[in-house]
Amino acid sequence: MAALYVHQVGPGVAVQDLGRSGFLAKGLTRGGAADRLAVYEGAALLRQSPDFAVLEMVGVGGTFEAAEDMRIALTGAEMTAQINGSTAAWNASHTLAKSSVLTIGPTRAGTYGYLHVGGGFATEQMLGSRATHQSCGLGELVTAGDVLPIQSDRGGDVGLALPRDSRFDGGSIRIVPSMQTNDFADETRNRFEVTTFRRDPRANRQGIRMDSDGEGFSTPKALGIVSEVIVPGDIQITGDGTPFVLMAESQTTGGYPRIGTVLPCDMPRVAQAPAGATLQFQFVGLEDGAAIEARAHAAWAALPKAVTPLVRDPATLQDLLSYQLIGGAVSATDAPLDEG
Structure with missing residues (x-):
């Protein structure tokens, strides 16, 4: 079986997929990739299922070596990337030949970067998923010396790219009313909409704190809320009026009031x-x-149609001789289009 050797790796790197559904009643949230759109992008670049497991990297990647020839794709937060010392384009697919070394450095924009391999990673399945769920102890973080097995790849083209979008710099997040939205005064809800929040450094796969200037957001009914089911995307307001957006590995119940819930398609931006x-x-x-949400799902499903050939610098092509370079050549002395 093909595999990827891990020589060096940053903190928080883990195998993820689209997560586990159907376990909320048992106290387990879906988990899975923090940026689900990036999973679909990688699947489109490799022409394979988005259900395949990927490697999620937080802030910095690592150094990896291919045990066999393989196809890879790089999506999500842009990171510096090199194959045997030559720059590898982000949001694109590449060939990683046997014994080649892939080095992925720190992020240039965004938070979570993703490494995809043709066939997907073949780590152990637990409860129907290969996703690492740190808060529940399912799976372990990737460490130096690990050998990550890879499923058989049906093959396909490489040198493909997708356009980058704007989800890596913040922006507007759409939310729908939640269980306690109407418990907040109209003035409080209106102020919440016009407030510009800053993403606090205190954040992880369970939740992200949102900072802002001015007073916090509160409801007099907060103390009367009974602990009830919550889901990723819920925006809880803590006792001091600070909003927290719950993320992929959030708890399954809670008693803080929720002013709204982020649409799933906007969660990658958060x-x-x-x-x-x-x-x-x-x-x-x-x-x-x-x-x-329906339009977003349709757009994610249509990503394979948006893939285009990657424009590459011939000076950096390690496999230059494998390309057919004369199909578009014309004669300098024979110009048939000028005849007649």
């Missing part, structure tokens, strides 16, 4: 916002939210 990035929250109705 996850990728680097510390200090500004975000604003915009309420949309449930029907509008469902329509927005």
Whole structure:
């Protein structure tokens, strides 16, 4: 079986997929990749299923060696990347030949970067998923010396790219009303919408704190809330009026009031916002939210149609001789289009 040798790796690097569904009643949130869109992007670049496991990297990647020839793709937060010392484009697919060394450095924009391999990683499945769920103790972080097995790859093209979008710098986040939204005064909800928040450095896969200037956000009914089910995307307001957006590995119940819930399709923007990035929250109705979500799902499913050939510098092509370079050549002395 093909494998990827891990020579060096940053903190928080883990195998992830789209997570586990159906365990909320048993106290286990879905987990999985913090940026699910990045998983779909990598699948589109490699022409394979988004259900395959990927490597999620937080802030910095590592140094990896290919045990066999393989295809890879790089998506999510842009990181410095090199194959045998030559720059590898981000949001693109590449060939990683046997014994080649892939070096992934720190992020340039965003928070979570992703390494995809043709066939997907073949680590142990637990409860129907290969996702590492740190807060529940399912799986372990990747460490130096690990050998990550890879499933058989059906093969396909490489040298493909997708356009970058703007989800790595914060921006507008759409939310729908939650269980306690109407417990907040109209003035408080309106102020919440017009407030510019900053993504606090205190953040992890369980939740992200949002900082702002001015007074906090509170409701007099906060102390009467009974602990109840919560889901990723819920925005809890703590006792001091600070909002926390719950992320992929959030708890399953809680008693803090929720002023709203982030649409799932906007969660990648929240996850990728680097510390200090500004975000604003915009309420949309449930029907509008469902329509927005449906359009986003359709766009994610259509990503393979958006893939284009990667424009590469011939000077950096290690496999230059494998390319057919004369198909578009024309004669300097024979110009048939000028005849007649």
